[in-house]
Amino acid sequence: MPEPLRAKSGELSAEEILAALREGRRVVIEKEMLGGVHEVTLRLDGDVYYCDTPTTLHKHPDEEGMRACIDKMGYSRRDEE
Numbered sequence: 381m382p383e384p385l386r387a388k389s390g391e392l393s394a395e396e397i398l399a400a401l402r403e404g405r406r407v408v409i410e411k412e413m414l415g416g417v418h419e420v421t422l423r424l425d426g427d428v429y430y431c432d433t434p435t436t437l438h439k440h441p442d443e444e445g446m447r448a449c450i451d452k453m454g455y456s457r458r459d460e461e
Contacts, residue, residue, distance in 0.1 A: 384405060384421075385400045385407045386407075387410070388410045388411075389411040389455055390455075390458070391457070392455075392456055392457065393457050394447050394457075396456075397409075397422060397455065397456055398447060401429065401446070404424070406421055406422065407421070408420070409421075409422065409455045411453075413434070414434060420432065420453075422455070424446075427442075428440070428441060429442070429443065429446035429449075
């Protein structure tokens with residue numbers, strides 16, 4: 381399994397995150413939430429995108445849904461619209 385791509389929230393663009401997922405890499409994002417700094421793991425398994433947060437596991441059926449989650453949760457840079 382390829383080494384996970386690790387970044388702090390806002391360091392990567394949504395496209396950089398999605399490209400890593402398409403390559404089969406997990407992306408671990410460090411983000412401030414719930415009163416501390418936590419890691420969120422993003423991954424693609426088959427055709428389903430997963431976003432594993434400290435409190436829940438979100439599933440997205442397609443890249444569009446995952447991109448929306450990445451943008452909404454602030455995992456990517458905001459400058460790419």
